[in-house]
Amino acid sequence: MADVAHLTESMEMYLKAIYLVEQRKRAARVTDIAHELGVIPSSVSAALRTLSKLELINYAPYDIVTLTPQGLEAAEQIMQKYDALRDFFVKVLGVEKSIAESEACQMEHRISEEVFDRLLNFVHYYEECPYERIRWDEKIGYFCSRNEANCRHCTIRDPA
Amino acid sequence: MADVAHLTESMEMYLKAIYLVEQRKRAARVTDIAHELGVIPSSVSAALRTLSKLELINYAPYDIVTLTPQGLEAAEQIMQKYDALRDFFVKVLGVEKSIAESEACQMEHRISEEVFDRLLNFVHYYEECPYERIRWDEKIGYFCSRNEANCRHCTIRDPA
DNA sequence: GCAAAAAGTTAGATATTTAAAACAATTCCA
DNA sequence: TGGAATTGTTTTAAATATCTAACTTTTTGC
Numbered sequence: 367m368a369d370v371a372h373l374t375e376s377m378e379m380y381l382k383a384i385y386l387v388e389q390r391k392r393a394a395r396v397t398d399i400a401h402e403l404g405v406i407p408s409s410v411s412a413a414l415r416t417l418s419k420l421e422l423i424n425y426a427p428y429d430i431v432t433l434t435p436q437g438l439e440a441a442e443q444i445m446q447k448y449d450a451l452r453d454f455f456v457k458v459l460g461v462e463k464s465i466a467e468s469e470a471c472q473m474e475h476r477i478s479e480e481v482f483d484r485l486l487n488f489v490h491y492y493e494e495c496p497y498e499r500i501r502w503d504e505k506i507g508y509f510c511s512r513n514e515a516n517c518r519h520c521t522i523r524d525p526a
Numbered sequence: 527m528a529d530v531a532h533l534t535e536s537m538e539m540y541l542k543a544i545y546l547v548e549q550r551k552r553a554a555r556v557t558d559i560a561h562e563l564g565v566i567p568s569s570v571s572a573a574l575r576t577l578s579k580l581e582l583i584n585y586a587p588y589d590i591v592t593l594t595p596q597g598l599e600a601a602e603q604i605m606q607k608y609d610a611l612r613d614f615f616v617k618v619l620g621v622e623k624s625i626a627e628s629e630a631c632q633m634e635h636r637i638s639e640e641v642f643d644r645l646l647n648f649v650h651y652y653e654e655c656p657y658e659r660i661r662w663d664e665k666i667g668y669f670c671s672r673n674e675a676n677c678r679h680c681t682i683r684d685p686a
Numbered sequence: 687g688c689a690a691a692a693a694g695t696t697a698g699a700t701a702t703t704t705a706a707a708a709c710a711a712t713t714c715c716a
Numbered sequence: 717t718g719g720a721a722t723t724g725t726t727t728t729a730a731a732t733a734t735c736t737a738a739c740t741t742t743t744t745g746c
Binding site: 465466469473477485486 | 615621625626632633636640641644648
């Protein structure tokens with residue numbers, strides 16, 4: 367059985383691309399994957415051979431591509447990391463969506479289970495807790511909406 | 527002039543290693559750099575040739591290595607990103623130091639100026655603001671120390 | 687059903703990175 | 717100072733990933 371933990375970054379990208387195409391269509395074609403990643407079809411063929419050997423995709427030359435159960439599991443793990451990073455960038459750091467997405471796409475391959483776990487947890491808490499008021503503003507940067515005395519951050523008025 | 531913005535990840539790693547050795551010693555030797563990065567000396571020789579061509583280091587075969595002003599600037603930029611990520615992992619996510627460091631080392635090459643900037647800003651605010659009480663606990667996860675009613679997070683007692 | 691278009695493959699080239707092995711230069715001391 | 721130990725280099729090879737070009741298979745539309 368293939369060790370999903372040792373996938374190269376490139377193979378992770380292909381897996382995720384196949385996953386995303388599968389979300390929209392029944393199965394992925396070489397062209398779909400190439401378009402998704404901005405590479406040419408011959409590059410995809412080479413990658414599919416590798417992923418097929420690792421038993422992460424169902425594939426034969428000239429045929430369509432689907433994820434195997436192991437491939438789906440690996441792809442979902444990558445997607446979860448991507449989502450956690452993107453959410454953190456957008457919801458906490460206030461980064462513009464498209465920038466957050468390309469950044470998350472870069473980092474998703476490098477985040478460990480532990481940090482991923484804590485990031486998820488943190489973003490959830492940050493979003494849910496009604497008492498926390500650290501928020502981002504385009505002009506000011508981070509601000510605190512409490513507006514209390516003896517807090518230099520609170521001297522900045524909440525623009526909301 | 528070399529475009530520091532387009533350095534490969536590998537070259538960034540070598541630059542940072544040279545920077546770190548320079549912090550401890552006057553200049554770096556091939557062996558020092560190899561030891562710092564866990565690669566063999568021949569790999570270092572090859573990298574030094576490249577960095578030298580890019581005018582990021584002062585170097586001639588068999589000689590010691592120092593950063594040029596441009597090299598220092600590039601190394602400092604990388605270090606700043608590393609520090610911001612490590613601080614976020616440790617101070618905000620409560621990740622153990624050695625894990626935070628290896629994770630930051632992986633991601634430092636992939637973080638944009640914008641996200642880096644906001645991360646710095648966020649960690650600073652998070653540390654400084656006396657009213658914010660989102661903190662990490664090993665057993666509980668994130669908790670809120672306010673312990674107010676009608677907040678389900680606050681039903682978890684602050685262990686501090 | 688067949689020709690043209692589209693889709694996909696293979697082979698070969700290039701780039702990047704690193705390690706292994708053999709060799710060369712430098713340094714360290716006795 | 718001179719030989720051993722250390723340090724550093726070059727060459728070669730391997731792995732990964734991607735592209736170009738030429739070719740094959742499949743699909744489409746009449």
